[in-house]
Amino acid sequence: MPSHPADEALSFLERHPEIDSIDLLLSDLNGVLRGKRIGRGSLEKAYREGINLPASVFALDILGNTIEKTGLGLEKGDADRVCRPLPGTLMPTPWRRQGRQGQLLMGMVEADESPFFAEPRQVLARQLERLTARGLTPVVAVEMEFYLVDRERDTLGMIQPPCSPTTGERATQSQLYSVSELDEYADFLEAVQAAAQVQGLPLDTMLKECAPGQFEITLKHGDDVLAACDAAVLLKRLIKGVAIDHGFEATFMAKPYGLEAGNGTHVHISLLGEAGDNVFAATDGDSLGSATLHQAVAGLLALMPASVALFSPNMNSFRRFQPGLYVPMAPTWGFDNRSVAVRIPSGPNTARRIEHRLAGADANPYLLLAVLLAGIEHGLAAELTPPPPVTGNAYQQFPPSLTNSWSQALDLLESSDVLAQALGRDFLKVFLANRHAERDQAMQHVSRLEVDWYLRHV
Numbered sequence: 001m002p003s004h005p006a007d008e009a010l011s012f013l014e015r016h017p018e019i020d021s022i023d024l025l026l027s028d029l030n031g032v033l034r035g036k037r038i039g040r041g042s043l044e045k046a047y048r049e050g051i052n053l054p055a056s057v058f059a060l061d062i063l064g065n066t067i068e069k070t071g072l073g074l075e076k077g078d079a080d081r082v083c084r085p086l087p088g089t090l091m092p093t094p095w096r097r098q099g100r101q102g103q104l105l106m107g108m109v110e111a112d113e114s115p116f117f118a119e120p121r122q123v124l125a126r127q128l129e130r131l132t133a134r135g136l137t138p139v140v141a142v143e144m145e146f147y148l149v150d151r152e153r154d155t156l157g158m159i160q161p162p163c164s165p166t167t168g169e170r171a172t173q174s175q176l177y178s179v180s181e182l183d184e185y186a187d188f189l190e191a192v193q194a195a196a197q198v199q200g201l202p203l204d205t206m207l208k209e210c211a212p213g214q215f216e217i218t219l220k221h222g223d224d225v226l227a228a229c230d231a232a233v234l235l236k237r238l239i240k241g242v243a244i245d246h247g248f249e250a251t252f253m254a255k256p257y258g259l260e261a262g263n264g265t266h267v268h269i270s271l272l273g274e275a276g277d278n279v280f281a282a283t284d285g286d287s288l289g290s291a292t293l294h295q296a297v298a299g300l301l302a303l304m305p306a307s308v309a310l311f312s313p314n315m316n317s318f319r320r321f322q323p324g325l326y327v328p329m330a331p332t333w334g335f336d337n338r339s340v341a342v343r344i345p346s347g348p349n350t351a352r353r354i355e356h357r358l359a360g361a362d363a364n365p366y367l368l369l370a371v372l373l374a375g376i377e378h379g380l381a382a383e384l385t386p387p388p389p390v391t392g393n394a395y396q397q398f399p400p401s402l403t404n405s406w407s408q409a410l411d412l413l414e415s416s417d418v419l420a421q422a423l424g425r426d427f428l429k430v431f432l433a434n435r436h437a438e439r440d441q442a443m444q445h446v447s448r449l450e451v452d453w454y455l456r457h458v
Contacts, residue, residue: 005087006047012090012102013040019092022102024051026083027120027233029434030062030313031364035083035106046104052080053108058118058430061438062314069433072118081108081116089230091199095191095241103237105230118430120366121226123423127370128225130377130422135274138373139353141204141221142232143266145361146239147256148185148213148248159256161212162248171212181208185215188246192217195238201231210326211260221268225369232265232365254312254360255319262320262327263361267372268345270353271296280352288335288389289344289352296354297333298386299379300342300372304331304358306416307371308402309409311359313435315442320360321404328358329400334390344389358402367423367431374422406439 013019020040025033034057038046056078059070066073089105108116115122131138149159150170161171166184175181182189189206196203202220209216217239219231236252243250255262271292273279280293288294312318320327328341336346343355354376359368378384390397403409410432413419420428 005085006044008085008087008090009043009047013043016092016102018100019102020100021097022046022090022104023093024083024085024104024106026053026057026106026108027364027366028057028060029118029120029364029367029431030060031120031233031236031362031366032060032062033233033237034060043104047085050082050084050109051106053083053106054078055081055108055116055118057108058116059434061434061441063441067434067437069437070118070430071433072430081110083108086230088227089234091234093238093241094195094198095238095245103234105234117424117426120364120370121229123427124229124366124370124373125226126424127373127377127422131271131373134377134380136279137223137272138225138376139221139223139270139272139278140225140228140369141219141268142228142365143216143218143268144232144235144252145209145214145216145263145265146236146250146252147211147263148188148215148243148250149256151247151249159249159251165246173212174210175208175212176210178208182206188242188248189215191242191246192239195242196235199234199238201235201238203235209261211257214261214263221270223272225373229365229369252361254314254317254362258319261325264320264327264357265359265361265363265365265368267356267359267368268353269356269372269376270351271376278350278352280354281349282352292380293344293352293354294386295379295382295384296376297342297344297379298384299377299382300354300356300375301331301333301386302384303371303375303378303416303418304341305402306412306419307375308358309406309413309435310367310371310431311363312406312409313360313363313367314438315406317360317362318404318406318409321400321402323395323400328394329402329404330394330398331402332390332394332398333386334394337390337392337394339392339394340390370423371419374419377422378418406435410435410439 024035056072059072083106086105148162150162154160164184204218204220240250332340333342334340335344
């Protein structure tokens with residue numbers, strides 16, 4: 001181990017003489033990576049002294065505009081904070097400039113070195129502390145879906161599926177789990193895997209998802225939740241970069257096509273006790289799992305309506321909520337059942353875990369995990385009991401009850417005392433102001449569909 005944090009920088013530069021610049025990255029409220037680019041000669045200084053960025057980086061909407069109502073902009077003089085390197089995140093970016101560039105995640109701190117309250121990663125860290133105080137360690141794995149799209153738009157200026165690198169034919173079929181489709185895009189997928197290996201990102205599986213050009217990549221499970229979210233954020237950047245190199249665009253937009261399945265983020269979670277045992281596993285032979293598992297499920301279901309705004313953070317997010325397109329629309333749970341929101345996958349008792357299936361791929365991974373851990377902690381603290389598990393098709397048995405309204409989702413989040421206490425009221429004030437402002441901007445734009453439908457007929 002390096003004897004001083006800056007030793008990590010010196011060791012990296014010695015191992016990578018080809019790298020001449022490094023991107024210093026900070027993940028904002030939307031999960032967008034922002035920051036600065038420095039030359040290799042400035043890397044050691046960045047480790048020793050940090051870099052300055054304005055706190056208003058966490059007031060930016062998806063367009064990069066500062067939302068003043070967050071209170072982080074000119075009201076506070078748009079003041080700087082110091083950002084410190086996150087150990088273990090310095091790595092090459094092999095798809096950038098023939099491998100001559102690197103990247104490093106940063107974390108923002110106050111003058112006394114305490115974490116900055118509005119940084120999503122710190123929101124997750126605070127929530128993680130609440131569980132570890134109970135002697136519990138979460139083990140998580142993240143699955144993310146994305147689309148490859150053609151870099152050329154169709155005749156209407158809209159996105160379209162890619163053309164196969166092998167056959168030249170444009171994708172038109174679902175081909176769920178198709179190995180042939182994996183073969184057709186093998187060069188891209190192998191490049192993703194190779195780049196992830198260089199970066200030390202724990203890729204597990206890749207599969208063809210259920211729409212033309214749609215894929216899913218799973219990260220291996222691990223007991224470092226912060227590192228798992230770091231990997232998810234960096235994997236998005238990697239996939240987008242490698243896609244460009246191969247003539248595509250990659251998007252984690254929740255609903256890029258109106259009539260196809262959306263992109264989701266599924267999270268698998270188990271809990272280890274102080275002895276290293278899985279506390280979700282039944283100890284008495286009960287096939288339905290432990291009481292702790294049931295309490296955790298109940299907590300997730302109880303907070304689900306108020307959590308939608310964090311699972312679905314923008315206007316496009318809510319287009320996923322359509323019947324018959326594999327998105328849970330009610331707070332349901334069950335065993336080995338993919339129609340529910342909280343699924344308990346099959347497998348050995350010792351590997352008993354929860355799979356949360358509601359969030360879009362556009363959700364901020366840090367905030368997503370923070371909310372899930374808050375739900376679990378709430379269920380344990382209140383010793384909640386879930387309703388009976390669903391058997392059969394939950395879509396047919398339970399009418400949609402989770403809101404598909406962006407405005408109502410924000411109102412439900414604002415009214416949740418449990419989430420305010422867990423995530424921090426100051427943070428929620430920033431998040432809600434940011435999302436309300438972006439919604440207000442979105443409402444000012446009239447879509448082509450509205451003009452086509454209503455201009456001449458109302």
